[in-house]
Amino acid sequence: MSVNLSPIGGAAAQFFDNNGNPLAGGKLYTYAAGTTTPRAAYTTSAGNVPHTNPIILDSAGRVPGGQIWLTDENVDYKFLLETSTSVLVGTFDNIPSVISGSAADIVYLPAGTGAVATTVQAKLRETVSVKDFGAVGDGLSDDTDAINSALGTDQTIYFPDGIYLFMGNIDALMARDLLGSGKVRYDGFDYPVERKAALNALWAGEFRCWQMAHALASGSTQRVQCPAGVTNARSGFAVGTTMLHVQGTHRQDALRIQRNATTGSTAFHTVVMNLTREETKTLAGGSCILQFHAIKSDGHTGTMPVCRVQYSLEPEQPILEAAGTYTNGNVNVVSESVALSTAGRPKQAPYFYGFDLPADAVQVAVVFEVNFSGIAGAADYIELDGVSVHPGAAPANILQESFSALMLKGKSRYQASYPYAAPRGASTQQGSVSAVASNTQINFAFAINARFETPMATVPQFLFQSPISGTESRLMNVDTGAFINGLGFALSDSGAVITNNGAATAGNRYLCHWTAQVIF
C-alpha cells in the first residue's frame, strides 16, 4: 500500500499533557474523519504493518518506532489523544492523508545570487510537455492529438523518454523548438525530436557535380552520364535506362534513374556511391546514419528498390562487380527494401538506416539497386534526393557544402580540360592545352603538362583527344589543321605529360583536350 507521512506524529514526534509533561503511556486513536470508525495508520513507509489502534506512547511520550504513516487513498483522518488513564487531551479531525494544494501556491527560489522567487507552477510551465496533453509515448497509442495540442501553444515542447506515434504535420512539428529524449514515430520511422546538424560524408549523394555527365559523349539511351562520385554496376549499365539530373522533391538537385520508354530490358540499374579510404576515415569506427529522400513515378514498373550499405577491409578497390558489390571482402551492413511512394516523404521525415562501421574499414559504399519489369512506359523511374551519411545514431539536419567544395571533390573522380558542360570529343578548342614543337623528332618535339587541379582519388585513366575530330591519342596541328599521333607519359594522381608520337613540324602549335577519370 502507498502511504504518506502523517501530519500528526509523523516522524520523531513527542506528545505532552496539558501541563507540558511527556505523555507517557498516552493513547493516540486514529479514526475516519468525523467518526469513531477506526482507520489504520502504519508503522513504516512500506505501509504493510499497521499500528495498534490506539497507538500506546512510550515513557517519553513518543510513538513506538518513531513514525506514523497514513494511507495514500486521499481520505481524511480523525486523531484522538488521551492520557494513559483515558483522559482526553485533544481531538484533531479532518486531517488529510494526502497533502494537497496548488503549485501556484508553492514558492520556488532558484539558486544563485539575484535569483528571483517564482512559483512551482510558473516554473513547470516554462516548457510544455506532450504528456501535459495526454500523450502516452508507448509507440502504439496515437499521440497525434496530444502533440497537436502542444503545437497549439507557442512554447518549447518537451518530449519525455518514449516513442510518440504521430500522424500529423511532421514538418511543422520539427520546425518548432523541441526538447527531450523522446522520439516521434512517423510512418514507420522513429525520429528523435532533438536533431543535430551534420556534414554529409557521402558528398556524391548531393548530386550537384555532373562533370562526367557533361564530358562523356552520351545520348539519351546511353547510361554513361552520371554525377561525379557515382558508379554504375557494370551489368546494370547494359541498356535501356538513363540517369538524369532533375529537381528533387525537397532539393534542387536529384538523380533520376529512368528506364527508356518502350524498353523491355529488366536489367537492374545499380547505383553505387563509393568512398575512398581517405573519405571513409571520417566514418570508420563508429555508428553512422544513412538518410535520404526518394520517390517513384506513377509508371514505375519494378518492385521497391533495395538500399545497401557495404564495406570492405581489403585494400582500396574500384566497383567492378555486376551487383555493385566490392570484388574483395564485401560485407553488407544495411540491406533494406525501400517502400517508395509517388509523393515521397515529408522533408523532415527522411528514410534512414543506422549501421556500425569497423575501425579498420578501408572503404564504404551506398548502393541503390533499381529494378524494372515488363515494358517501360513513358515515365518509369525513381528519384533519389539528398542521399547522405554522417557519424551518429539519428537523422541530422545535413549542412550544405559550397558548390566549389563539392566540385573539388567531384574532381577527385573526373577532370577534363574541356569547359564544364562540354562533352568529351566536342567540336571545340575552348579549354584545350597546346604547345609549339621545337623540333621534328617523333617524341618530345613538344611536351604538354596536364595538371590535375586537385589530386585524384587514385591514379586515373587518362585520355586525350584532338579537338574537332575527337579522335583519341591524337593532337591537332593548329597551323595546318592536320592531326598527329600523341603519347602520354608520367601519369600520376596529380597529372600527366602529353607529347607527339609522330613527326612534328618545328614551329607549329599542337593542341588537344584531355580527360582523367577514376571509376570507383
Add this chain to the structure above:
Amino acid sequence: MPITINLRREFEFTGNDENNDPCLFPRHTANHVFVQAFGFRTKTIASEQPRYLAFPFIVKLGTSLVGIYSEGDSHANSDRQIIIRSDDGGVTWQSTVFFTAATGAFNFSLLESLLTDGQSVLLKVWTVKNVSGVFSATQNSTVSFGGLTYALWSKAVDAPGGKLFRTGYASNGTGTQTALFESSDGGLTWVGKSVIFLSGSLLFNEADIVNTTGTNWLAVVREDSGASNPLYRANSTDGGDTWSAATIFPASAINGRQPNLTKMSDGSILLATGDRSGTSGYGGSAGDQVVGFDTTGITLFRSTDNGANWSFRTRLSPMFSTDGGQPYVNETNSGTINVVFYTRVMTKSSPVIASVTMTYANL
C-alpha cells in the same frame, strides 16, 4: 571488350580500355583499368587482432596451396604455427593449428589428403612426411657447413637427380653469408653444397634461388648493411656448384626484403619482395596512414630472359609499416598467380596474412 596493353612503363601502361578507347592507365592496383587488365583480386586470409601474424611459407601441392604462418604476441615471438590450405586457387582458405610450441604437438590434418604415401613437404624448418599413412615432422632449423652454423630459410626447389635445394645464412664473424644446401631424402636432412653470397662485411641473409635453364640457376639475396634495402643477385652455370660474384640491383629499380623467385609455366621468372623503402614505414611511425605510390609494400617483378632484365616494379599491396613482407608466389592456373604475404593494414594494428591473385603476363 578485354583490356589491351601496348607499352609497359614504370608508372603506366598504354592500351585500350573496355570501350576500346586508347588511354593511359597506371601501374596501380586501385585503378579500375589495371584491375580489369590483370584480374586483380585481394583476400585477407587471417587477422586475429591483436595477435601478431607473420612469416607465411606457402607451397603448391598438387593443385592445392598449403603453407604455415607464425602466430604470437609480437615480432619473432610466435607461440604456434597455423597451417592454411586452399583448394580453389586462393579464393577460400581453411586453417587449423599446425604446431604448438608449448607442447611440441603437431596437427597434420590439412595435409592428410594432399601428401601421398612416401611424399614429403617442407614447411619452414619442418619436413612433414607421410609413411604408410603415418605423418611425422622432422625439424631442421640449422645446418653446419664449412665451420659455420647456417639458419635454413628459403623454400625447397626441385634439383636434378630428385634432390632438393634451399638456402640458408650464417654469421662469419665479419659479415653474414648465404649458402646453398642440398637434400637427397626429400628434405629430411640437408648438407652444404656451395656458398652463394660472401663479400667482406656485407650482411647477406634471406635468399631464394630458381632454375632458369638447364644447369643455370639464379639467386637473389637480401643485404642489410646498405641503404635502401638492397638486393643482390648471383648466377650459377654448373648446377649450383659455383656462383658468380654478387651484383647489386639498382635500388631505384629493384630492392626489398625476403626475395621470392618463382619459375612460371611460360618460362618467365617472377621476383616478389617485401619492399620497405617507401614513406609509409617512416611516416607511419607517427601513426599516420599514408596512401599513395611511395608506400612500403609487396612488390613484384618479372623477367622473360632468365633474369637478365626485369620489369618495372608493381606494388601489389601497401604495408603501412616497415614490418611486413615475405611474399610467396605460386602459379595456380596457367598465367595466374597467388601471392601470400604478411602486412599491417593500419599502422598501429598487428600484421595480418593477406594475398593477391592476378595474371602476370603483362607485368
